[in-house]
Amino acid sequence: MARYTGPVCRLCRRENEKLFLKGKRCFTEKCAIERKAYPPGQHGTGRRRRRSSEYATQLREKQKVKRIYGVGEKQFRTLFTKAARVKGITGENLLISLEARLDNVVYRLGFAPSRKAARQLVRHRHVRVDGSAVDIPSFQVSPGQEISIAPAAQDMPVVREAIEDRKGKDQLSWLGVDYDACTGRVLEQPSRADIPLAVQEQLIVELYSK
16 A cells, blocks of 8 residues: 555544644644544535444554554554564554654654654654664664764754654653754663553454454
8 A cells, every 4th residue: 555645634533533643733723633523525524423343443443553653554464464473462562563663763752743754854864773874764673772863964943843842751761862962772672551552452453363
């Protein structure tokens, strides 16, 4: 499946909850969920909310997680297959793999206002892992590795604004960050309790197990 390039606010409206895809805008009155609390499309306002089937509930949960992390179906399925082969709970392994993506780590560290912006920084080679430029958003970051913003990109408005917005706020326990040096480090592999997402990953496991 090709990457979605349309208005991301439509995705939040489709899932009927905030997915926080547009950074600071999601916390203001301009958020689409606040202004249009109904599904997108010409029939959105008149669409009846029917009781969802078990399959529909599982599908919506999978779509929600894919949209949060900006991952396509083929890549998501590959991550699920790998997660199922690893010792532990498959759903939790899947979320941990998604959290370890380089674009997500850059976002979690506070160097970008959204995962989409973080992905663009990575693609444009503004992000370094252990001193080497990496331009693959899906790169899996391991505990102990250092993530930094290239010197030429540290004064970019998108980076500075994201850092100023994140400073003073609680950081995830599995990450360490130095905003003055624009560097961060993965201290350990996150556990499910360290991932602040209101998702039911078990529904995804049930969907793919059919």
